[in-house]
Amino acid sequence: MVADRMTDEDTTVPQPTRRALLAGGAGIGVAAALAGQASAQGQALREFEGKTAFVTGAARGIGRACAEALAAGGANIILYDVAAQIAEVPYPLATAEDLAETKAAVEAMGVGCIDVTGDVRDFDAQRAAIQQGVDRFGSLDFVVANAGITQIGALEQFSEDELSLVIDINLKGVIKTIQAATPTLREQGAGRVILMSSVTGRIGSANFPVYGATKWAVIGLAKSTALALGPSGIRCNAVCPTLVRTGLLDNDYILSNLQPGTTLTFEQFNEAAKARHILPDVGLYEPSRIGDCVRFLCSETSSLISGDVFDVAAGANAQFPA
Ligand SMILES: NC(=O)c1ccc[n+]([C@@H]2O[C@H](COP(=O)([O-])OP(=O)(O)OC[C@H]3O[C@@H](n4cnc5c(N)ncnc54)[C@H](O)[C@@H]3O)[C@@H](O)[C@H]2O)c1
Structure with a gap:
């Protein structure tokens, strides 16, 4: 870029x-x-030297890729992840070992790294993690609100508790990340905030109705944040992946609920992803593709881009309304 x-x-x-x-x-x-x-x-490769990023859901998958991409640019990283199973989530979340692996990968790039175990539903814990990073590294420059869980199924099947779980993590959790970061960003008069939405936040989805609704909401939140914080020199954008090769999709819960009455193999799912994407031979793609997009949105190259939505969708987004 x-x-x-x-x-x-x-x-x-x-x-x-x-x-x-x-x-x-x-x-x-x-x-x-x-x-x-x-x-x-x-210098171009280390464009973020001396900067600091706070990344939620950073122990694996897209969050790890974002942390690695920003660390490759020279940024110090505050990793934040629950790194344990949340009992109500029906597929495995990241582990303490995953978080330690991410920390080692980030540190191998010659930058500072703090790993904090915490839930995005906990505002105080996020605030404390950010403060720890600011105390050690001197600033907070990039915020990647990435932590999220998926939830598949027909709209009418979800219980009150299931609805609360996905809304509390995917929407209220992201709001709390922004709230926790805002005082520091405002004080500095600069910063970039990236919210991880999804293509299910761009079009309707019968399979992911509530999850999708949280991702539509995240786009609205990105636009409101861009308006509210823009005058303080802070940019905010949303990123919408389609189908990424992570533990969020590669699990029995998802593979057994994608098509009624059958459990797909991950390879079959990959073929379905190829059919969805317009560019040739793009199936479930690597999380580093999202890391690259986030790196661009944190860079000076994108200095006039705020309040926008970036689909990383291999052309499938050409079918969305503008
Ligand atoms: N994988 C995809 O195809 C895809 C597509 C579109 C959007 N997304 C979004 O990208 C983001 C990252 O997804 P991923 O594919 O890397 O998933 P993932 O499950 O591999 O990683 C999510 C990370 O978030 C952590 N996490 C979950 N709940 C948390 C909580 N309450 N507090 C703190 N940490 C928590 C998990 O431990 C895990 O490390 C999510 O918001 C997801 O909705 C993913």
């Missing part, structure tokens, strides 16, 4: 080479120019 925005001005590196050649100092000039080029590329 950074390379995409290189202009003629950015490509001035070869010029000293020509000047050096004319001056007869070819060897030294070329070496200096190449060193300059490498350093410019290095």
Whole structure:
């Protein structure tokens, strides 16, 4: 993405080479120019040096990929994840080992990392995690409200408790993440907030009616947050994945409820994903694709983009209303 925005001005590196050649100092000039080029590329690669990101649902899947993508850009990371089973959730959530693995992967990129075990339904715990990060790293620059659970089935089948569970985590949890981060972001007068929605928040879904409703709500929340915090220099956007290769989909609960009376294999599900996507041979794709999008939305390249919705949908989104 950074390379995409290189202009003629950015490509001035070869010029000293020509000047050096004319001056007869070819060897030294070329070496200096190449060193300059490498350093410019290095700076682009570490564009988030000294910045700090708070990522929820970071122990695995898309959250881990976002943490890794921002760490690759040089950002310090506060990982936040329940990292244990929530009894009412009917498929396995991340474990303490997953969280430790993410921390190790992030630290391997040479940045600072704090891992906090906590639930997004807990405002105080999120606030404390952010404060811990600010105390250690000095700022809060990026907030990725990613934690969420899925819920499949016909609208009329869900109990009051099941409705509360998905709404409390997917909607109220995201609201609490924004609330926990806002005082620090406002004080700094800068920041980027990214909310993880879904393509089920862009079109109706008979299979995911309540989950989908929470994701529509998250898009509304992204737009309201962009309006409310924009004057303080804070941007907010929503990202909508289609079908990503994570534990949220690769589990018996999902595979046995996608089609009535049959349990799909993950490979069959992958073929169905290919049929859904318009670009050729794109099935369930890797979470790093969402990490790349989030990295772009945190970068200066996207400095005028706020209140927007980014579908990562391999062309399936071309069928959505605008
Ligand atoms: N996988 C997909 O195809 C897909 C598609 C569209 C949107 N999404 C959204 O992307 C986000 C991440 O999904 P994923 O596919 O990586 O799922 P995942 O289940 O692999 O990861 C979700 C992470 O969130 C954590 N988590 C769940 N509930 C939590 C809570 N209450 N508090 C703190 N942490 C909690 C889990 O432990 C897990 O580490 C979710 O919001 C999901 O709705 C995923």
